[in-house]
Amino acid sequence: MTGRPRVCRARLDPARVDQARAADVHPGPYAPGDMAEPVLCALEDHPARDAHHGIIRYLDLRSPGEIWATWHTGDGAHEIEHRADCPEGDCTTYAGHPGAHSWQVSRP
Numbered sequence: 001m002t003g004r005p006r007v008c009r010a011r012l013d014p015a016r017v018d019q020a021r022a023a024d025v026h027p028g029p030y031a032p033g034d035m036a037e038p039v040l041c042a043l044e045d046h047p048a049r050d051a052h053h054g055i056i057r058y059l060d061l062r063s064p065g066e067i068w069a070t071w072h073t074g075d076g077a078h079e080i081e082h083r084a085d086c087p088e089g090d091c092t093t094y095a096g097h098p099g100a101h102s103w104q105v106s107r108p
């Protein structure tokens with residue numbers, strides 16, 4: 001056992017991401033590299049019954065925060081919303097996220 005928590009990394013099928021909904025939530029502008037792929041849960045490893053949270057679009061520096069998807073393991077259904085960045089250090093997770101900050105978890 002090491003002391004470092006692990007990141008969840010559950011995957012949301014990118015073919016199922018509702019990009020039109022994402023564009024509604026925040027119209028951009030976006031560049032091709034702004035689409036996160038794969039979409040992976042960024043939280044510290046958590047019980048399977050809890051929702052996964054992963055970035056689906058990165059916003060540029062003039063638009064703080066990122067576009068996040070929330071989903072449960074299963075059918076690919078997900079919610080999409082714009083969330084502010086976590087204010088702690090260089091954490092790349094959203095403000096108010098559960099678990100450890102991104103710089104505290106190991107990324108295999």
Ligand SMILES: [Zn+2]
Pocket residue numbers: 008009010041042043046051052053
């Ligand atoms: Zn997860």
Ligand SMILES: [Zn+2]
Pocket residue numbers: 086087088091092093094097100101102
């Ligand atoms: Zn954080």
